[in-house]
Amino acid sequence: MDRYDERREQLAESALKTLGELGYARTSLRDIATNSPFSHGVLHYYFDDKLDLIDYCIRYYKAKCVTRYDAVIADSTGPDELREAFAAKLVETIVEEGPMHRLWYDIRAQSMFEHRLRPAVTYVDQTLEDMVWRVIDRYAELSSATPALSPAAAYGMLDGLFHAALLGEALGEDDALPTLVDQVHGLLPLTIEGGTP
Amino acid sequence: MDRYDERREQLAESALKTLGELGYARTSLRDIATNSPFSHGVLHYYFDDKLDLIDYCIRYYKAKCVTRYDAVIADSTGPDELREAFAAKLVETIVEEGPMHRLWYDIRAQSMFEHRLRPAVTYVDQTLEDMVWRVIDRYAELSSATPALSPAAAYGMLDGLFHAALLGEALGEDDALPTLVDQVHGLLPLTIEGGTP
């Protein structure tokens, strides 16, 4: 990777930090530059415009989190262990990377109004669906069963629970995270069928 | 209702129309006023500031859609009929009120960054959960069974599927709506247990 790409990543890092705190609507290019070692003019040196920067940020964000559960998949030796570890990891990432997830749901909502965001959102959403499916597939395998729903359905339901927990956590519901654990524990068995009795 | 409240509702109507088209981030008070019979100054005559207006809009939005599925609940005489009618109604509202739903998910995401939106979002979210739970509860009753998950879990999963379908529809996936129907058909039986064999 050459120097040019390094700087783009560095700026994307600063941008993600700022966007994660303020959200898309209230983050200006000057805010991003303030949270970086550079001045505001440099952003137009490395990116065409604001949306080009955000497009890059979205894809960069994905690269950092798409393998988040792969260790859980690889290390778990039984269905219940996988279920526990997966639920714990979901909670962990809300606690440790909350702003990043908030930003993701923000950007995804923006993509319904801002057409230029759509390709990146579609791309990342698909990789997240794949990531979830690897968990479900492994869970079925460890249960000696087969998945009972489509990847899209599994991702949609799990994402709904995750999104609700993130929202609850942001809105100050103090039982949002334990509730998520319970919900995931309840949901995973529903995603498979034909397991060994 | 006095004249003052009538005008507030009228302005909220114009605001929702504009916000539904442009989204929160790109809608200005002047845009809203342009889509109304009044000038931009009148908004500060009826609302304290922009967030006060949006707070009012969110609650007003809820009042219009919270009973959307009650007719389905009342008219259905069997579990499969309810399931069909509910899924059809979900699709119908995406088609006919798409912008309003897009706005809702946008505002809900904004509430994670803008504290002043939180009370209204929390309030509406709860009424939506109640609305979904009335469907699930009736579905269990018609199935001679009992619900197998909490209202929050049922709402979270269903909302995840609905959100994904709305997003898919906005992003141009032409099978988003039929897929939603299939997913809802698959999900509802999972929400109950102990039905008559």
Add this chain to the structure above:
DNA sequence: AATAGTGCTTGACGGTTGTCAAGTTCCCGC
């Protein structure tokens, strides 16, 4: 060491934003 070119800063631009004060029009009670 002179120079060319990359990397970065600075400052300015036109436009838009929320907000509000001042002024105008309209309507209702007397």
Add this chain to the structure above:
DNA sequence: GCGGGAACTTGACAACCGTCAAGCACTATT
């Protein structure tokens, strides 16, 4: 019909936005 307050318009404000041109600093090559 006349006065007064409510309803609404207009215009202006300070601040902020994305963008970009101009210039400075630094580095590497010759």
